[in-house]
Amino acid sequence: MSNLKPKQFKKDRLLDQGVNLLLEKGYHATGLKEILDAVQIPKGSFYAYFESKERFAAEAIYHYIEPFILRLTGHLQNPERDGLAALKAYYSELIGEVVISGFKGGCLLGNLMGEIGDTSPLCRDALLNAVARYCELQKIALERGQQQGTVRLDRSAKSMADLMLNSWQGALLRMKVEQSVEPLKDVCNDLLDDYFKA
Amino acid sequence: MSNLKPKQFKKDRLLDQGVNLLLEKGYHATGLKEILDAVQIPKGSFYAYFESKERFAAEAIYHYIEPFILRLTGHLQNPERDGLAALKAYYSELIGEVVISGFKGGCLLGNLMGEIGDTSPLCRDALLNAVARYCELQKIALERGQQQGTVRLDRSAKSMADLMLNSWQGALLRMKVEQSVEPLKDVCNDLLDDYFKA
DNA sequence: TCCTAATAATTGACCGGTCGTCTAGTCGAC
DNA sequence: GTCGACTAGACGACCGGTCAATTATTAGGA
Numbered sequence: 001m002s003n004l005k006p007k008q009f010k011k012d013r014l015l016d017q018g019v020n021l022l023l024e025k026g027y028h029a030t031g032l033k034e035i036l037d038a039v040q041i042p043k044g045s046f047y048a049y050f051e052s053k054e055r056f057a058a059e060a061i062y063h064y065i066e067p068f069i070l071r072l073t074g075h076l077q078n079p080e081r082d083g084l085a086a087l088k089a090y091y092s093e094l095i096g097e098v099v100i101s102g103f104k105g106g107c108l109l110g111n112l113m114g115e116i117g118d119t120s121p122l123c124r125d126a127l128l129n130a131v132a133r134y135c136e137l138q139k140i141a142l143e144r145g146q147q148q149g150t151v152r153l154d155r156s157a158k159s160m161a162d163l164m165l166n167s168w169q170g171a172l173l174r175m176k177v178e179q180s181v182e183p184l185k186d187v188c189n190d191l192l193d194d195y196f197k198a
Numbered sequence: 199m200s201n202l203k204p205k206q207f208k209k210d211r212l213l214d215q216g217v218n219l220l221l222e223k224g225y226h227a228t229g230l231k232e233i234l235d236a237v238q239i240p241k242g243s244f245y246a247y248f249e250s251k252e253r254f255a256a257e258a259i260y261h262y263i264e265p266f267i268l269r270l271t272g273h274l275q276n277p278e279r280d281g282l283a284a285l286k287a288y289y290s291e292l293i294g295e296v297v298i299s300g301f302k303g304g305c306l307l308g309n310l311m312g313e314i315g316d317t318s319p320l321c322r323d324a325l326l327n328a329v330a331r332y333c334e335l336q337k338i339a340l341e342r343g344q345q346q347g348t349v350r351l352d353r354s355a356k357s358m359a360d361l362m363l364n365s366w367q368g369a370l371l372r373m374k375v376e377q378s379v380e381p382l383k384d385v386c387n388d389l390l391d392d393y394f395k396a
Numbered sequence: 397t398c399c400t401a402a403t404a405a406t407t408g409a410c411c412g413g414t415c416g417t418c419t420a421g422t423c424g425a426c
Numbered sequence: 427g428t429c430g431a432c433t434a435g436a437c438g439a440c441c442g443g444t445c446a447a448t449t450a451t452t453a454g455g456a
Contacts, residue, residue, distance in 0.1 A: 026314070028226035029313075042432080044418090111313065116224070131375070166365045166371075170308070173311040173367055174329070242407040245443075250442080251443090398456090406449070411442105415441080417438095418437075418438105422432080
């Protein structure tokens, strides 16, 4: 089939735009028409790509988290940095970007967990999976830091990864209403620069 | 005016039910009709009590946080406990309640910060105010703990209060999708039982 | 103490709009 | 001609919000 490629291309464009709008306005406030108009795909075609809005959101969750996982993986592969330094570099990169974006949106995972995390089974599964993979990656970073002697050993990497992820999510919420990066910086300062240190 | 009392009574019932539904389904997924039906108040009467759905949500935010502030204040007035122990008692009380509620909802402040924190100015202000007051109270608890020698002195009470609040919000999101209290317990274990200790 | 008239409060039908979804029909490839 | 992919537009439901009509309340004159 020659048009399978363009089909996947269009699907990706829908997901790209969908992620942007879901991030900016949330699940229920984002209309399918809005997404379709933005990428100039007719309304009637939506269900050729996705079986429902809910499934679309679930796919958007995977589409959203993948680049973050790749970026953090990239930092971890930098041989010059230990695990903790890689995390610090990663998070300070994120902080730089939210400033540019004007503190809008935050994290799609956090927003959707709050809005539909306990009402949409499809999205719940996607969120569980995405969070688990993202968290695992941070656990690996911290484990490496432990092996390299920069991260404390008396707390498990898993529990520190959870704490980092949770605190970051909470800080993103604060960022949104306070329109400031201070909450994000504070989390990094408290955890990465202090609590996690060996 | 003799019916001012019943008016305030009905307004409170609307807010009570509104908080429940907003907590369960979020802002956009909750219809005014649903709230009104639940307390058997006619649709047309809504705007006698509130000028808009947005304003209603803003008032619901205050209505929601007040009992939490009162309860934490109560724990702080218990002379047998130091500030840190009061916080621990308060949070373990909260954990007990989310188990009963079946991990539904989470925290209205967190959910609304994520959903409309950067799109509704009215709610943003209400959220800012509510979070600030709630956070201040926890700061006071930690300050007291510092004076009593149970909380470390080399970190400011304010920054620890922020970290606790942020981590708790993140943990509530995890709780919703994982349908488990473990994230909440972990936060208490990591922060109240370890990081904050003197 | 009534009856009436003026005023205030209450309310359900209704508005324009948007939602997610579906189907009947178009159109291009072979 | 046949078939499958694509799509325009309709569908019913529901949204937040409004308003004319109804009901309740009050005040004053007899």
